[in-house]
Amino acid sequence: MYRGEKRFPFTTKEEHVTLYREHGTSSTFVGAVNKLYYFDFETSESYTEPFSITEFKCEDSKDAKNYLTLVVNYKGKLLVCGSNACSPTCWNWVDKKKEPGIDARGLAPYRLDQNSFVLFYGDYIYSAISRTGKPLFRFRRVRGPWGLYNEDSLWGNPKLVQGAIIENEEAYKDKIYLFFQEDNPEWSKNPEAPKRISRVAQLCTGDAGSTGAISSSKWSTFLKSTMHCFDRKTDRHFHLIQDAIVVHSEDWAETKIYGLFSNEWGYSAVCVYSVGDITKIFETSPLLGFTGGFSDLRPGQVRVLLERFAATPDRPAAIGNRTG
Structure with missing residues (x-):
């Protein structure tokens, strides 16, 4: 001691x-x-x-x-x-x-519940906890001027491990990042592929909901991407993210995500990502299964309703709370 x-x-x-x-x-x-x-x-x-x-x-x-x-x-x-x-x-x-x-x-x-995750951001509260007790996974804005949620069909049996809000130069571009495991949709086609994989999802805090009366309360900016972690020297891959720590920087793009990963052979590793690189992936990568053009905004970009966004609170540091 x-x-x-x-x-x-x-x-x-x-x-x-x-x-x-x-x-x-x-x-x-x-x-x-x-x-x-x-x-x-x-x-x-x-x-x-x-x-x-x-x-x-x-x-x-x-x-x-x-x-x-x-x-x-x-x-x-x-x-x-x-x-x-x-x-x-x-x-x-x-x-x-x-x-x-x-x-x-x-x-x-x-x-x-393994997804008992809540994220506080001023007066806003975001949550992955079911409001009804039914086994549906939805990420919601549960406190704020208007509620938003996404369908559980967007997720493949997820295990959410961490989340964070990263502020941009302009408040309406502030992003929520979620880090989680989910079932690999390729595993049924290729049994040699990992059964579970790691993902990062992105949403905009200034999201005003989708267009149309039926979907107006659904996130319009939700996108997700695979997180790869591997050792080039040993060619060892680490498919399962277990935790993540966010180290903020004055330059939002230089904010670092340190992810702890494991694999099926009992090895573990830490891989580091910058928010700038993650943002670039979401802004430039082709969308799976989509070959058309974009008539308006590219999916994942925020459509701001100014009268709604005017109610956004001050931008304090976000506080996440995850059970262990």
């Missing part, structure tokens, strides 16, 4: 945890099953607060737990959200007391 280093023993085996440390503080919150842990590495204070279920609406008794999947500072208060035995619930944790929080639909899952 280094001199001056402070540690807390964490001997409890938890089947699920999510971490939150607010920038500029010495404290860490750990959301677990039916409880919230607190550790302050400056004062050595620690405590455990029970977050037991208050309702039970599950068909299966194994889901009769409160999986705390979201712990984050929201509008000056610590927001804690959990599954609450298939009755998603949010609380505000203020002065070591629980207070009723905001509507938890889309912020906490009905049961533990």
Whole structure:
């Protein structure tokens, strides 16, 4: 142990945890099953607060737990959200007391879900959590002046590992990037191909929805591309992204994505991508299965409704919260 280093023993085996440390503080919150842990590495204070279920609406008794999947500072208060035995619930944790929080639909899952991902951006909240508990994967804007979603048919059994918002020089060009695994559509044609592959998806925060009454609430800027990670020296390929860390730069194009990948032989690697290179791929690559021309905007470009975009909040740093 280094001199001056402070540690807390964490001997409890938890089947699920999510971490939150607010920038500029010495404290860490750990959301677990039916409880919230607190550790302050400056004062050595620690405590455990029970977050037991208050309702039970599950068909299966194994889901009769409160999986705390979201712990984050929201509008000056610590927001804690959990599954609450298939009755998603949010609380505000203020002065070591629980207070009723905001509507938890889309912020906490009905049961533990590998895609329990929420992204905060000012007053806007984006989520991959089902609002109904049905096994449909949709990435939504769940808080904002107007809601957007995309169909689950755009995804192939996804496992979302990370997401980030990257600001551009012009606010309406700010992008959301999602990093995930999904089933490889080529595997059924070629059994030697990897069964699962890694993808990056791009959406515009200024997306005003598709044209037409039926699709007006659907993302119009959604595109996805394969992420390749391989070692040229050994010709070793790494198909499965496990996590990603975003290192921001003053020049948005120089922002780096460090992806942790693995493969079926038990090897792992870190591959690095720049947001500028990713953007170029989305702006210039041919679209799979499409050979025609573009009469208006190229798919993936934002169509801005100025009266809607005027309601966009200030552009703070985005906060992502992913369960582990």
